Amino acid sequence: MLDLIHDYWLYFLIGQYPNGPFGGLGLTLVLATSGLLLSLPLGLIFGIARISPFRIIRWPITALVYLVRGTPLLMVIFWAYFFLPSITGHKTDQITTMLTALVIFDGVYLAEIVRAGILGLPKGQLECARSLGLGYFEAMRFIILPQALRSMLPSLVNQFISTIKETSLGYIIGLTEVSFIASQINTQVLTKSTQVYFILGLTYFVLCFSLSRFAYWLEKALQRTRSQKAAA
Amino acid sequence: MIQLDKVNKWYGDYHALVDVTETINKGEVVVVCGPSGSGKSTLIRTLNRLEPIQSGQITINGQDIHRRGLDLNEFRSHIGFVFQQFNLFPHLNVLENCILAPARLRGLKPAEAKARSLALLERVGLAHKATAFPSELSGGQQQRVAIARALAMEPPLMLFDEPTSALDPEMVGEVLLVMRDLARDGMTMICVTHEMGFAREVADRILFMDAGQVLERATPDDFFNRPQSPRAQKFLSDIRTPFAVEF
Amino acid sequence: MQFDLSLILSGKYHDWLLSGLGVSLALTGITLLLALPLAIAIALCRLAPIKPLNWLALAYVETIRNIPLLAHLLFWYFGAPELLPDNIKEWLYSGNIEAISAVAGLTFYTAAYMSEDIRSGIRGIPVQQIEAARAIGFGFMATMRLVILPQALRITIPPLISQTLNLWKNTSIATVIGVAELMYQAQKVETDSFRSTEAFAFATASYLGVSLVITLLAALYHHRYPVRNV
Numbered sequence: 001m002l003d004l005i006h007d008y009w010l011y012f013l014i015g016q017y018p019n020g021p022f023g024g025l026g027l028t029l030v031l032a033t034s035g036l037l038l039s040l041p042l043g044l045i046f047g048i049a050r051i052s053p054f055r056i057i058r059w060p061i062t063a064l065v066y067l068v069r070g071t072p073l074l075m076v077i078f079w080a081y082f083f084l085p086s087i088t089g090h091k092t093d094q095i096t097t098m099l100t101a102l103v104i105f106d107g108v109y110l111a112e113i114v115r116a117g118i119l120g121l122p123k124g125q126l127e128c129a130r131s132l133g134l135g136y137f138e139a140m141r142f143i144i145l146p147q148a149l150r151s152m153l154p155s156l157v158n159q160f161i162s163t164i165k166e167t168s169l170g171y172i173i174g175l176t177e178v179s180f181i182a183s184q185i186n187t188q189v190l191t192k193s194t195q196v197y198f199i200l201g202l203t204y205f206v207l208c209f210s211l212s213r214f215a216y217w218l219e220k221a222l223q224r225t226r227s228q229k230a231a232a
Numbered sequence: 233m234i235q236l237d238k239v240n241k242w243y244g245d246y247h248a249l250v251d252v253t254e255t256i257n258k259g260e261v262v263v264v265c266g267p268s269g270s271g272k273s274t275l276i277r278t279l280n281r282l283e284p285i286q287s288g289q290i291t292i293n294g295q296d297i298h299r300r301g302l303d304l305n306e307f308r309s310h311i312g313f314v315f316q317q318f319n320l321f322p323h324l325n326v327l328e329n330c331i332l333a334p335a336r337l338r339g340l341k342p343a344e345a346k347a348r349s350l351a352l353l354e355r356v357g358l359a360h361k362a363t364a365f366p367s368e369l370s371g372g373q374q375q376r377v378a379i380a381r382a383l384a385m386e387p388p389l390m391l392f393d394e395p396t397s398a399l400d401p402e403m404v405g406e407v408l409l410v411m412r413d414l415a416r417d418g419m420t421m422i423c424v425t426h427e428m429g430f431a432r433e434v435a436d437r438i439l440f441m442d443a444g445q446v447l448e449r450a451t452p453d454d455f456f457n458r459p460q461s462p463r464a465q466k467f468l469s470d471i472r473t474p475f476a477v478e479f
Numbered sequence: 480m481q482f483d484l485s486l487i488l489s490g491k492y493h494d495w496l497l498s499g500l501g502v503s504l505a506l507t508g509i510t511l512l513l514a515l516p517l518a519i520a521i522a523l524c525r526l527a528p529i530k531p532l533n534w535l536a537l538a539y540v541e542t543i544r545n546i547p548l549l550a551h552l553l554f555w556y557f558g559a560p561e562l563l564p565d566n567i568k569e570w571l572y573s574g575n576i577e578a579i580s581a582v583a584g585l586t587f588y589t590a591a592y593m594s595e596d597i598r599s600g601i602r603g604i605p606v607q608q609i610e611a612a613r614a615i616g617f618g619f620m621a622t623m624r625l626v627i628l629p630q631a632l633r634i635t636i637p638p639l640i641s642q643t644l645n646l647w648k649n650t651s652i653a654t655v656i657g658v659a660e661l662m663y664q665a666q667k668v669e670t671d672s673f674r675s676t677e678a679f680a681f682a683t684a685s686y687l688g689v690s691l692v693i694t695l696l697a698a699l700y701h702h703r704y705p706v707r708n709v
Contacts (some may be wrong), residue, residue, distance in 0.1 A: 002699055029272070030528075037252060055525055060556060067687065069690075070447040070644075070648075070687045070691065070694075071648070071686050071687060071689035071690075072648035072649070072651040072652075072662075072686060073648075074652060075472060075651060075652070075662070075679070075682060075683055075686060076663055078662075078665075078679055079679060079683075082669075082675040082679065083675075084675075097599075098537060101709045120318070122319070124315055124317045125319060125321065125704045127282060127319070128313075128315060128319035128321075129314070130282075130305075130308065130323075131282065131308055131311075131313040131315075132308070132309065132313075132330075132332070132337075132382075133305045133306065133307075133308040133309025133310075133337050133385065134305065134333065134336065134337065135305045137392040139335060142321075142332060142336075143321050146322075146323050147322065147323050149546075150323070161545075164547075165545070165546075165547035165548075167549075168547040168548075168549040168550060169652070170569055171655060172342065172654070172655060179547070179549055179550055179553065180650040182550075182553070183557075185555065186557060193557045193558045193560045193561050194558040194559070194562055195558055196557075196558070197550070197553055197554040197558035198554070198558065200550050200553070200554075201541060201542075201550055201554060204545060204546040204547060204550055205542060205545045207545075208545035208546070212545065
């Protein structure tokens, strides 16, 4: 197994770059990070829409949320793959396709996290902000969201972990992320399948496990500051 | 200044406010009291439209507050509302809590807003806590900051929804003192409260409510010594338990 | 491009898609049957008074949860068979290795997530129940079997149904290792006819439809068997 790592570690980490497309673990991380960052604004908008007092905003977004959550991510990727070219007019590469699918899919899941975060605040906060005369969006911007986003941090880290795992599905459309690279290595080496896929699993495990420990630490830290403040 | 005309409110089938008709004049201090569920909080919350009404009219300074075209935020910025749960913004410090609304809504420059807020915090006795966060303050201190925050908008009317009910007994006094001083300075105030000592000493008028109706309206002296309605009489005798602080 | 429903309502494409749907449903059903007992076993190991078992079960759950399903399936299809002795390997390759790998991967994956829900359900039972059972003289397994699990299951059914929903959607990933389920067939129809819209519309509708049925089942269960506290 050691010579396997010795021969292929660079390919595993960054794909064929610079002689080919950027790939491997590097691509997985870049994709997951951009996916989460780009879906955040969408998640915020959808989340706020989900709690809107106006049915005309709330219902379509709620329908969209149920639609996306009832569909496998693979399906969303295929829709993006087959229909982005016709919408944009030219051929879209795998990274853009995957990113689009991730943003839509994660945006919807983030909407639920945002919604939970906002609803978790005491009702009096919004009432009070409105009583002072602040408008709905002003109240959201200065009072509600700053508090809600802080309490949402552990959930956001967990969503990041999910997104990392979701990038693996880019395999289907030939995206050169780390699972795809592992399979490429496997086809080249042929005799060490178990080792190759073991290393793949180990990589994901180390990455996601450390992040989940971080999320756990974050949650504890948040609870600690809250109880410190309350005790004062 | 405030005119309520046959105001009715329902929560589903529950008739929360029944044909409420009252006039409150400028500079008056009115205390609303009554048993739980009598509609006192509901009534005061209709005045800044935190609760909608189904029929009737509410007029403040000659203007119907439910008229079409009313800028709700502008309207609310002219009424100070103090909540039972204080509702200070925990992510902002005391000074920032007070500055937020005047700076954003009245366009006050930072220095002006700060000066005004500090003066108000001085008035409620908390200028020394300007940079503290709400979580570092006691309940009584938080509520005083909440009052300063409401006053920062220089409202002609202050509404208090059971301001001391969530406080430990030893902190009730400091908040009531601030409210008394406010009354003495001529502020128009409507307070929903169980603090009968405060009512007796500070109120110009007492409204007694039960089951959504205003059953009695009288001066403190008349109300406490010569209650007219049997319901009010029962209320007063119930609160004069052996353990109640004599007032 | 015209949307031609007739293409998928009858004829060979219709048959392909329908068979794919059947395979997806079969994968879900078989996995569910296998994963549930495994999940209960793991949950009990997590809670058992034997430290090595706790640690083993925790390692199992954490390992599975931190690796994406795709990587699991790739391992079970490409990696795992290599570890088997030759005669079993031959038997596997002559049969439906794709489906077997898929079921193996899905089962171990789903069981890990379900075990967490079951564990939460069990921990939700007031500790007094366990105390009472132990006071009578029941050992760990008897307590679990007679007192705790029957109560815990009622609380656990809604999250388990949610996991079933995830399982249903996860069967789509089996297409990667060549299982002829719904996604695979939809792709096949697309390659053959270039009618991507109709094929994927059918697949999407199927996923949504079954998701809806599962969700309704959850709501029905909640309505008929609400959580009853003493």
